[in-house]
Amino acid sequence: MAVRIGIIGCGKIADRASLPNLVNYRGKAEVKVLxxxxxxxxxxxxxxxxxxxADVVKDWKKLITRKDIDAVFVDTPNYLHEEMTVGAAENKKHILVEKPIAITVKSADKMIKAAKSNGVYLMVEQTHRFNPIHQAAKKVLESGMLGKIHxxxxxxxxxxxxxxxxxxxxWFYDKKRSGGGAMVDIGVHITDLIRWFAAKPITEVFATIRTIEKGVKVDDNATVLLKFEDGSKGEIECSWTTRPYEVMTFAYGTKGKMMTNLGADKPIKVVIANTNKGEDPNCTLEELYPEVGPGGDWENSVHYFVDCLVKGERPSVSGEEGRETIRIISSAYESNESGKWVKIK
Ligand SMILES: NC(=O)c1ccc[n+]([C@@H]2O[C@H](COP(=O)([O-])OP(=O)(O)OC[C@H]3O[C@@H](n4cnc5c(N)ncnc54)[C@H](O)[C@@H]3O)[C@@H](O)[C@H]2O)c1
Known part of the structure; x- marks a missing residue:
């Protein structure tokens, strides 16, 4: 039987991501309520x-209490994620909540607890993990071909x-409803992606978060320096003043480096240095352009969630993963306020 789904929030993300990728998964997924x-x-x-x-309802509480749905997509503004996720979990519905999981770590904790105590799955829509370019990059990092990443x-x-x-x-410009500006809205994507790529805890952050151009009450640009548990370093940047759209990552290791660039002709490039004894490591030994799989980030993540429910498997992009990402973001805001490095508590 298809997974029966209710969508709360019929704005842009429902229109662009949730619904097209449920409709093209007919047979496995069925939209019952909007x-x-x-x-x-x-x-x-x-x-x-x-x-x-499909039925149409105005009150989300009427959706979560329905007996004919198995899962809920929470596609509403950020400040509503906690209440709607907890409500859905208490009514034994699995949940795919849009990024960010919530606007505070405390809210995320409540959502995780509600999902656990009601025996339902909670997945956070951190779509960049599902982009086939990033999935190819993750394989490169896991292969060890770059050596130790520093x-x-x-x-x-x-x-x-x-x-x-x-x-x-x-609402994106209203801190009460969004939780913050660019650092929350798209910083959540790059923070989560770098966390996933690095696969080691971030222990400290130092952030510069500013409103440079837009004249709004939330930030439009952020730079965050990272320290990892193993002593290695990192950096995250996000911007609402970049034209056109870009997502880029760089990883540097003892044997080589990798670059990803969404939208480029060659979106992932791996360069292995000549570290053979007696050779100049500034020289290239090998250049690779790993194969990129099918689908897009939104499509792959929606289908993955449905597949998890069909197989009875816990989604890997869990509430805990979403919580960890928002914890780093909260600490970045704290660092920006104090002007100091902040330890991740
Ligand atoms: N994963 C991604 O790539 C991605 C991209 C964009 C947005 N998002 C996330 O998706 C979520 C929604 O963003 P959006 O761009 O679709 O916003 P939006 O404003 O276009 O849509 C939100 C919808 O929620 C509805 N809504 C508000 N309060 C409601 C309530 N109490 N009950 C029912 N519906 C309610 C609004 O009327 C609106 O239609 C946000 O959390 C955002 O961060 C994710």
Whole structure:
């Protein structure tokens, strides 16, 4: 039987990511209910995706209590993630919550606890882990071909949420509803990606978080220096003032380096240095362009969640993973306030 799904929040991400990738997974997934406080948005998506059998509701509490759904997608503004996830878990629904898991570590803890005590799966939609380029990069890092990694960096940037959603008065610019600016909105992507790539705990951060261009009350640019448990270093940058969109990562090891660049002709490049005895390690021994698998990040992550439910497997991008990422982000804001390195507690 297909996994029966209810969507809470029928805005941009539901339109661009959740619904197209559920509809193209018919047979494995079935959308049963669409919910939005603005019912016209839920109705519009019902029509757009030709979901004739789906119901439309205004009150999310009416969705989570339904007996005919197995899982809920929480596609609403960040400040609502906690309440909706906890409510869904208490009604024994599995949950795919959009990034960031929540706007505080405390909220994330409540969500994790609710999922655990009700025996349901909680996955966080950290989509960049599912981008086939990043999946190919993860394999390179795991292969050990770069040697010991001593520096890992990532940058994400776009022109700002006003080009994704609706204007400057939108919730993305309201700290109470978003939790923060670029550092939360897209910093969460690059922080999670670098954490996943590095596969070792971040122990300290030092951040410079600023509003440089947009004249909004939240940050539009951030740089965060990282120290890892093994003494190696890293850096994260995110920006709402980068045109056009970019996501880049760099990993440097004792035997070589790797670069990824979404959208480039050759989006992943590995260079192995000539570290043979007596040779100059500045010279290249080998250049590799690893094969990139099919699909896109949104498609792969939505399908992965559905597959986990079909197989009864716990999603790897768990609530705990989402919590760890938001913990790093909270510590980065703390460092920006104090002007000091902050230990990850
Ligand atoms: N994974 C990604 O790549 C990605 C990309 C963009 C946004 N997001 C995340 O998706 C979430 C939604 O962002 P968006 O861009 O779709 O925002 P949006 O403003 O376009 O959509 C949010 C929707 O939620 C609805 N809503 C608000 N309060 C509600 C309530 N109480 N009950 C039901 N519906 C309610 C709004 O009416 C709106 O339609 C955010 O957490 C955001 O960070 C993820």
């Amino acid at each position: 919910c939005d406080v603005d019912v016209s948005k839920a109705k519009a998506l019902k029509d757009k995706f030709e979901l004739c059998g 520096n890992i960096r990532g940058r994400i940037g776009h022109a700002g949420p006003e080009y994704w959603s609706e204007g400057k008065a939108h």
